[in-house]
Amino acid sequence: MQVSVAGGRCDLCGERLCLTARITSAGRSVGLCPRCDADNPHGAELIAYFATRSAVAAQDRATIADLLGRWLGSLDQDRVTAAAPSLAEAAEAWWSLYQKRAAPDESGAARSAVQGQTV
Numbered sequence: 001m002q003v004s005v006a007g008g009r010c011d012l013c014g015e016r017l018c019l020t021a022r023i024t025s026a027g028r029s030v031g032l033c034p035r036c037d038a039d040n041p042h043g044a045e046l047i048a049y050f051a052t053r054s055a056v057a058a059q060d061r062a063t064i065a066d067l068l069g070r071w072l073g074s075l076d077q078d079r080v081t082a083a084a085p086s087l088a089e090a091a092e093a094w095w096s097l098y099q100k101r102a103a104p105d106e107s108g109a110a111r112s113a114v115q116g117q118t119v
Contacts, residue, residue: 008031010033
């Protein structure tokens with residue numbers, strides 16, 4: 001998991017986020033919103049912590065990691081959204097698909113290029 005403190009705006013209400021947690025293995029991310037997560041006990045503890053700090057103090061890492069885990073575990077899966085791919089990731093995905101389609105099939109004929117795409 002990768003956590004960024006204070007970045008972006010809430011997709012639901014537009015409030016500035018306290019932090020964004022990106023679950024790298026799943027390619028998903030979720031933001032901690034001071035408005036939308038205030039009623040969640042685990043979210044409220046994190047919001048209170050970051051209300052007076054812009055980073056996690058070394059002595060608080062274990063506590064914050066525990067709170068993050070509890071907060072993420074308490075979220076409805078609809079809140080955890082798929083992260084948008086970076087330009088490099090999108091280009092790589094397109095190129096892989098293009099190469100598969102341009103490769104010769106069993107008969108030796110090249111498959112057609114990706115429809116709607118220009119090379």
